Amino acid sequence: xxxxxxxxxxxxxxxxxxxxxxxxxxxxxxxxxxxxxxxxxxxxxxxxxxxxxxxxxxxxxxxxxxxxxxxxxxxxxxxxxxxxxxxxxxxxxxxxxxxxxxxxxxxxxxxxxxxxxxxxxxxxxxxxxxxxxxxxxxxxxxxxxxxxxxxxxxxxxxxxxxxxxxxxxxxxxxxxxxxxxxxxxxxxxxxxxxxxxxxxxxxxxxxxxxxxxxxxxxxxxxxxxxxxxxxxxxxxxxxxxxxxxxxxxxxxxxxxxxxxxxxxxxxxxxxxxxxxxxxxxxxxxxxxxxxxxxxxxxxxxxxxxxxxxxxx
Ligand code: CP
Numbered sequence: 001x002x003x004x005x006x007x008x009x010x011x012x013x014x015x016x017x018x019x020x021x022x023x024x025x026x027x028x029x030x031x032x033x034x035x036x037x038x039x040x041x042x043x044x045x046x047x048x049x050x051x052x053x054x055x056x057x058x059x060x061x062x063x064x065x066x067x068x069x070x071x072x073x074x075x076x077x078x079x080x081x082x083x084x085x086x087x088x089x090x091x092x093x094x095x096x097x098x099x100x101x102x103x104x105x106x107x108x109x110x111x112x113x114x115x116x117x118x119x120x121x122x123x124x125x126x127x128x129x130x131x132x133x134x135x136x137x138x139x140x141x142x143x144x145x146x147x148x149x150x151x152x153x154x155x156x157x158x159x160x161x162x163x164x165x166x167x168x169x170x171x172x173x174x175x176x177x178x179x180x181x182x183x184x185x186x187x188x189x190x191x192x193x194x195x196x197x198x199x200x201x202x203x204x205x206x207x208x209x210x211x212x213x214x215x216x217x218x219x220x221x222x223x224x225x226x227x228x229x230x231x232x233x234x235x236x237x238x239x240x241x242x243x244x245x246x247x248x249x250x251x252x253x254x255x256x257x258x259x260x261x262x263x264x265x266x267x268x269x270x271x272x273x274x275x276x277x278x279x280x281x282x283x284x285x286x287x288x289x290x291x292x293x294x295x296x297x298x299x300x301x302x303x304x305x306x307x308x309x310x311x312x
Contacts, residue, residue, distance in 0.1 A: 003018060003302055004302060004304055005125060007116075007127070008125070008126075008128060008302060009116050009128045009137070010128060010135035011137045011141075011173045011176040011177045012176045014176075015180070016180050016181060019141070019144065019177060019181060021301065022294070022297050023141065023144060023145050023294075023297075025300060026141065026142075026145050026293040026296065029296040029297055030293045032069055032296070033289070039068070039070075041071045042070045042071065043067070043070040043072035043103075043300070043303060043304070044072070046073070046103040046299075046304070047072065047073045047100075047101070047103050047104075048063075048067040048074050048075070048102065048103060048104045048303070049076075049105045049106070050075070050076045050077065050106045050129075051093075051097070051105055051106065051108075052129070053084065053107075053108060053109045054079075054109060054130070056108055056129070057264070057265065058264055058288055058291060059129050059130060059136075059138065060076070060108070060129070062288070062291040062295050063106050063127075063129060063138075063295050064076060065295075066293075066296040067299060069296060070299055070300065072303070090114065090117060090118065091121055094117075094118045094121035094122055097122070098123065098124070101124075102124055104124055104125045104126075104299060104303045105124060105125075106129050107128065108130045108131070109130075109131050110131075111132050112131050112133060113132075115128035115129075116128075125302040125303060127302065131169065132169065133166070133167050133169050134172065135169050135172055135173045135176075136169040136170050137173050138291070138295055139174075139263050139291075140170070140173035140176070141294045141297075142287055142293075143177070143220065143287060144177050144178065145294055146259075146261065146283050146286050147159070147178075147218050147259070149290070150283060150286075151259070154182060154183050155182035157178075158183070158184050158217050158218070158255075159178045159184065159186070159216065159218040160185075160186045160187075160188060160212040160216040160218070160219050160220070161175070161185065161186070161187045161188070161203075161222065162187075162209065162213075162221055162244065163188075163193070163223065163224065163244065164193050164223065165188075165189045165195060165198065165205075165222070166189075167225040170222060171222060174220065175187065175198075175201045176202075183218075184204075186203060186204045186205070186216070187204070187205050187212075188207065188208065188212035188244075189222075189244060190207060190240070190243070190244065191207045194207065209243060209244050213246070213250055213254050214254070214255075216255060216258060217255060219246065219259070220260075220263075221260065221261070221271050222262075223262075223264075223267055223271060224267060224270060237267075237270050240271075241269065241270050244271065245269070245272065245273065246273065246276050247272075247273040248273065248276060251276060254281075259282075259283050260272075260279075260281045260283065260284070261284065261287055262277065262282075262284050262287075264284065264288070266284070
C-alpha cells in the first residue's frame, strides 16, 4: 500500500488499511506540535498551495500550519485574491498553478467534484479540503483519530451523526470512514434533511433525535448550512433547536462515557447548547488539535519523506 503521489479526493476511495496508515502516521506526528520548536525538516524544499474558494478557519489554518511544521513552503490563495474573481476558469487556474511546479494543491470549493476536476489537469497530488456537499476527507480523518484516541478503537462503536445531513460533506466522509473502520453509524435529522437512499452508504437513518442519542458512544452534531439552502428545510431556528439541538436534557438519555464532536463552526444555541459544547463530554477542541497532525500525515504520505525522517 502506497499513498505517495496519489490524490486525496474522498474517504470513499480509501480502504481500511489506508485509513489505518493515515491515522497511525497522524498519531506519530502529534508530538511535533508539543515541542518548543514545532518543526521537522521532512518536506523541506516542497511547495504546497492552499486554494480556498470558500471561507474556512480550521481547515485552511491547519493545512498551512501542517505544511509549515514540516518545513514545506505554503502559499495561500483565496478567491478574492485570485484571478477567479476576474473570470478565469478552474481549468486555467489549475494549468497555471501546475506550471509553477507545486508538490501538492489543497482545494476547497462550493461545487462537488472540483478537486477531482483539478486533479485531471495537475501532475501533483490534489487534496480535497471540502467540496460542496460531497466530501471533506481530512475532517473525517481527524474525527476518527479523535474517537480512536478517546475510545481506544473504532470497531464496534455506535456513532450517531445528527443534523443537516443532506448538505453535509462531513457527514458523507464520516459515514464512509466510520463504517469502513467497523463502527455502526446512524444519521438523524428532520426528514427534509435526510437524503433519500442515504442507507445505501452503509448507515441507518432516523428522524428521532432520542433514538440517535440513546445508546450512542459517539455523537457528532452538525451545523445547519444556511449557505447551501435556497429554500427553508425547517420552520424556525427555535423549532429546530427544540427538536434537534443537543442540550443537557437530551444528553441525559446518552450512554455513560459518550463523547460529543462537532466539526465547527458551531451555531451555539441552535444545534448544540453552549453547556454541551463546552462541557465535560465535548472533544471539539481535541478535533481541532488533531486536525494539524492529520494534515501533516496527509502531506507526509502523499508528498513524500522517508518514515525515519519525520522525528528529526
Ligand atoms: N470543519 C471545518 O471545515 O471548518 P472550517 O470551515 O472553519 O474549515
